[in-house]
Amino acid sequence: MELKDFSYARTILEQYPPERRFLLAILQDIQKHYNYIPRPILEMLRDYLDVPLSKLYSVATFYKALSLKPKGRYVIKVCDGTACHLKSSQSIIDEIKKVLKIVPGSTTGDGKFSLETVNCLGSCAVSPVMVINDRFYGRVTPSRVREILEEYGRLENEQTWK
Amino acid sequence: MSKHGNRTILVCCGPGCLSNHSMDVYEELKARISQAKIKAEVKTEVKATGCHGLCEKGPLVRIEPDDIFYTGVKVSDVPEIVEKTLLNHQVVEKLLYHEPSVGRKVISPKQTRFYKKQMKLALRNVGEIDPSSIEDYIHRGGYKALGRVLSELSPDEVITEIEKSGLRGRGGAGFPTGWKWRQCARMQYYPKYVICNGDEGDPGAFMDRCIMEGDPHSVIEGMVIGAYAVGSHEGFIYIRDEYFLAIRNMSHAIEQARDKGFLGKNILGSNFDFDVQIVRGGGAFVCGESTALMASIEGKVGEPRAKYIRSVERGLWGKPTVLNNVETWANVPVIMDRGAEWFSSIGTENSKGTKVFSLVGKVQNTGLIEVPMGMTLREIIFDIGGGIAGGRKFKAVQTGGPSGGCIPESLIDLPVDFDSLNNAGSMMGSGGMIVMDDRTCMVDVARFYLTFLSEESCGKCVPCREGIRRMLEILNEICEGRGQPDDLDTLAELGEMLKEASLCGLGKSAPNPVLTTLRYFKDEYLAHVNEKTCPAGVCKNLTVYYIDESQCKGCGLCQKNCPSHAVEGQRGQPFAIDETKCIKCGSCMDVCRFGAVRIRGRDKSWK
Numbered sequence: 066m067e068l069k070d071f072s073y074a075r076t077i078l079e080q081y082p083p084e085r086r087f088l089l090a091i092l093q094d095i096q097k098h099y100n101y102i103p104r105p106i107l108e109m110l111r112d113y114l115d116v117p118l119s120k121l122y123s124v125a126t127f128y129k130a131l132s133l134k135p136k137g138r139y140v141i142k143v144c145d146g147t148a149c150h151l152k153s154s155q156s157i158i159d160e161i162k163k164v165l166k167i168v169p170g171s172t173t174g175d176g177k178f179s180l181e182t183v184n185c186l187g188s189c190a191v192s193p194v195m196v197i198n199d200r201f202y203g204r205v206t207p208s209r210v211r212e213i214l215e216e217y218g219r220l221e222n223e224q225t226w227k
Numbered sequence: 228m229s230k231h232g233n234r235t236i237l238v239c240c241g242p243g244c245l246s247n248h249s250m251d252v253y254e255e256l257k258a259r260i261s262q263a264k265i266k267a268e269v270k271t272e273v274k275a276t277g278c279h280g281l282c283e284k285g286p287l288v289r290i291e292p293d294d295i296f297y298t299g300v301k302v303s304d305v306p307e308i309v310e311k312t313l314l315n316h317q318v319v320e321k322l323l324y325h326e327p328s329v330g331r332k333v334i335s336p337k338q339t340r341f342y343k344k345q346m347k348l349a350l351r352n353v354g355e356i357d358p359s360s361i362e363d364y365i366h367r368g369g370y371k372a373l374g375r376v377l378s379e380l381s382p383d384e385v386i387t388e389i390e391k392s393g394l395r396g397r398g399g400a401g402f403p404t405g406w407k408w409r410q411c412a413r414m415q416y417y418p419k420y421v422i423c424n425g426d427e428g429d430p431g432a433f434m435d436r437c438i439m440e441g442d443p444h445s446v447i448e449g450m451v452i453g454a455y456a457v458g459s460h461e462g463f464i465y466i467r468d469e470y471f472l473a474i475r476n477m478s479h480a481i482e483q484a485r486d487k488g489f490l491g492k493n494i495l496g497s498n499f500d501f502d503v504q505i506v507r508g509g510g511a512f513v514c515g516e517s518t519a520l521m522a523s524i525e526g527k528v529g530e531p532r533a534k535y536i537r538s539v540e541r542g543l544w545g546k547p548t549v550l551n552n553v554e555t556w557a558n559v560p561v562i563m564d565r566g567a568e569w570f571s572s573i574g575t576e577n578s579k580g581t582k583v584f585s586l587v588g589k590v591q592n593t594g595l596i597e598v599p600m601g602m603t604l605r606e607i608i609f610d611i612g613g614g615i616a617g618g619r620k621f622k623a624v625q626t627g628g629p630s631g632g633c634i635p636e637s638l639i640d641l642p643v644d645f646d647s648l649n650n651a652g653s654m655m656g657s658g659g660m661i662v663m664d665d666r667t668c669m670v671d672v673a674r675f676y677l678t679f680l681s682e683e684s685c686g687k688c689v690p691c692r693e694g695i696r697r698m699l700e701i702l703n704e705i706c707e708g709r710g711q712p713d714d715l716d717t718l719a720e721l722g723e724m725l726k727e728a729s730l731c732g733l734g735k736s737a738p739n740p741v742l743t744t745l746r747y748f749k750d751e752y753l754a755h756v757n758e759k760t761c762p763a764g765v766c767k768n769l770t771v772y773y774i775d776e777s778q779c780k781g782c783g784l785c786q787k788n789c790p791s792h793a794v795e796g797q798r799g800q801p802f803a804i805d806e807t808k809c810i811k812c813g814s815c816m817d818v819c820r821f822g823a824v825r826i827r828g829r830d831k832s833w834k
């Protein structure tokens with residue numbers, strides 16, 4: 066993992082002047098590119114912006130959009146906004162938890178799926194809603210969950226499907 | 228039907244329709260039209276527009292100037308639309324909207340009750356124009372107000388006009404906009420900043436997003452006018468990072484506005500300079516709060532500060548700053564264009580103009596609506612919203628998001644404005660309006676908001692950080708069936724403490740969902756605590772599902788929809804639920820057409 070190529074991070078940094086106000090924007094770009102905020106890049110950022118690592122850490126852990134741990138290849142976002150909640154999004158989350166054996170905020174052991182809950186996606190009309198990477202699924206029912214996940218192929222580790 | 232002139236086909240690409248794959252419909256229409264070589268004199272243009280409202284019936288397609296309105300359009304319907312409507316001027320009957328109030332299908336959106344009762348000011352262009360085209364915006368009168376302001380009015384006159392209009396902030400508290408501007412204009416140190424708050428943290432709302440996606444120029448024009456009034460040359464638009472389409476459309480609009488000279492140096496030859504940039508938010512509810520938002524723009528953790536010095540004096544980087552909500556900014560050009568007198572003739576005594584709501588939940592027509600202030604909840608929910616979905620019973624409506632409260636059926640004739648909602652213990656908030664029916668558990672709703680708020684509390688002040696947690700623990704206990712009789716008093720007491728002692732609006736308003744449900748739905752709390760039942764059948768530990776044999780027609784729909792194979796029996800015979808397998812998701816109850824699936828409490832009291 067640590068041998069990963071972080072050279073692109075420099076390109077991201079240099080798109081912004083070295084000012085504190087661009088910190089969040091830089092972190093968001095890094096999150097988008099690498100799917101998380103790797104520690105070596107935080108160190109790079111410390112030198113670039115001249116902001117202590119502890120401050121960078123506090124920003125990186127404060128905002129929901131940023132994550133210090135790598136996410137899965139398929140990020141499942143179940144909407145638990147108000148409208149979806151009223152239409153039992155909790156049952157959808159429970160069903161995914163059962164099928165994939167992960168809780169919201171974590172990733173399957175094989176790095177394939179991450180589960181997250183999010184707030185209103187603006188699609189309340191077809192609630193409950195879930196999104197896998199950029200694909201939308203509306204009016205999801207617990208009985209459709211397994212079927213949808215199977216579109217992404219079986220898990221390498223078959224027994225987790227039990 | 229006109230056979231000449233330009234035809235425009237408007238395909239809704241708002242978030243609701245997009246998730247119903249309206250982009251595919253858009254692409255298909257474009258492809259088919261170029262293939263069919265529609266007659267030369269009829270220039271047909273397909274536009275992807277922002278949210279039309281009525282998301283429930285999406286994807287929506289409108290054809291102008293014929294004024295035809297199609298709902299639920301699928302890619303497979305496109306050839307028929309091209310063949311019949313575009314080439315032969317006939318309507319495709321099956322795609323028309325069925326208007327329940329007249330009991331037949333209607334052709335024009337203007338004939339539907341959903342649209343008829345609305346009044347669109349902030350949403351004036353949303354769904355009507357292509358958001359990527361500044362020409363569309365100008366064609367509909369955009370930037371006219373700005374031209375007049377810069378050439379004819381002094382900053383002071385602009386502020387006076389806004390004050391006279393009675394415009395109050397649409398972001399939550401309803402602070403008078405003109406007053407805010409005047410305070411900032413008085414400050415004699417520079418630079419000054421103007422900010423647009425597009426953070427939209429309410430977890431059940433998407434109004435601001437649709438304005439930014441569907442009509443970005445209205446926000447920009449409002450901001451330039453505001454900046455001129457207070458003497459600012461630099462502005463920021465803070466948008467949640469998740470709203471990528473809003474960010475894209477807004478960035479594009481800013482560039483176009485610069486090209487046309489509506490932004491930048493010497494705007495329209497007036498010697499006035501102003502420019503804006505976008506800041507992407509990091510997805511934290513508290514960043515919608517004005518001081519936290521400014522900290523976030525500065526690249527810091529988005530924590531609020533105590534407001535003994537207001538941000539109109541010392542805001543962003545310690546400089547005088549005006550911050551307004553997206554919808555507030557979008558209203559400014561309308562007011563400058565049509566005059567304060569006209570604007571203040573709409574609405575109620577202390578709440579002028581209109582308000583955009585995202586009407587969602589257990590209502591027939593869900594989507595974005597805009598109505599004059601003072602319309603009653605009944606008109607909104609039953610006339611525009613078409614009543615409760617599935618013919619169930621109306622129970623409550625929630626307004627104001629996590630800071631608001633639940634309003635019961637007994638107050639359904641309440642006129643909706645800032646003050647009446649406050650008096651009912653709720654608030655206007657930014658415009659979420661969530662309709663609840665008898666399958667909604669009010670204790671669970673309170674718990675839902677507190678869960679959200681406990682995660683979103685920034686942790687800076689103790690009352691909010693600890694108080695919300697303690698309240699949530701009590702609610703969790705109640706929902707799990709371990710509630711104690713004195714819990715309700717403790718909840719009320721903690722709630723009052725939070726209101727008094729919290730640092731920012733998040734903590735101050737956090738108890739509202741609990742206090743209003745306690746006030747209006749105490750019986751439901753008592754059922755959870757004393758009888759250990761959840762009357763709505765939502766709290767899993769307190770609910771047992773069963774099938775009433777006398778009502779069951781043996782259709783088997785429940786069995787088919789049960790994810791855990793808990794429904795036993797043969798088709799044609801009454802079914803039964805195996806309690807040990809049941810995960811209490813309620814799928815069976817939602818699909819049963821005969822009301823045969825029932826609920827009872829955990830150990831006693833059959834219902």
Ligand SMILES: Cc1cc2nc3c(=O)[nH]c(=O)nc-3n(C[C@H](O)[C@H](O)[C@H](O)COP(=O)(O)O)c2cc1C
Nearest residue numbers: 396397398424427428515516517551552555732733
């Ligand atoms: C916790 C919290 C969250 C808020 N979230 C938002 C928001 O998402 N959008 C918004 O416009 N205002 C939000 N506000 C209100 C802002 O602090 C501010 O009052 C408002 O944006 C001012 O604009 P207005 O006068 O045009 O309403 C929030 C306030 C609090 C206390």
Ligand code: FES
Nearest residue numbers: 144146149186188
């Ligand atoms: S609450 Fe889920 S899409 Fe709005």
